Amino acid sequence: MRSLSMVAILLGAFMWASTGAAADPELGKKVYEKKCASCHGADGKSNAKVEQALKVKIPALAGSALKPDAELLKLVSEGKKPMPSFAKSLSKDEIDAVVQYAKELATGKVAGGK
Ligand code: HEC
DSSP states (O other): OHHHHHHHHHHHHHHHHHHHGGGOHHHHHHHIIIIIHHHHOTTSSOOHHHHHHHTOOOOOHHHHTTSOHHHHHHHHHHOBTTBOOOTTTSOHHHHHHHHHHHHHHHHTSSOOOO
């Protein structure tokens, strides 16, 4: 009986850990480099070549990623022309994590780049 409740506790802890990974910094970085850096630059300061090609201004995340989380989550899910919508290509956890990473780039907590 005792070992059974241990299993239950471990299982509970595991499930907690996996949902708690919503804002995993490693995941956020990985998603950012794959999905966002091409336009926003590895350091969040934008990519001039893409700006020219798309004829748009890509705002530096330093100014734009300091909005409330809810707004950023919505923005990344729905996109904002010409920025694509990521609701289908990223999971909710990935969107959470990448928004946190963008905020960290914006506040200089992480430098980004390689
Ligand atoms: C195809 C290029 C492109 C990609 C890929 C892209 N963005 Fe953007 N992003 C833009 C452009 C262009 C804007 C400016 C849109 C506007 O305000 O007109 C923008 C704006 C933003 C803003 C500021 C929006 C505001 O309202 O101030 C944030 C934050 C942002 N992007 C985060 C991300 C994140 C996080 C990802 C990756 C999941 C990402 N972007 C991927 C092009 C892109």
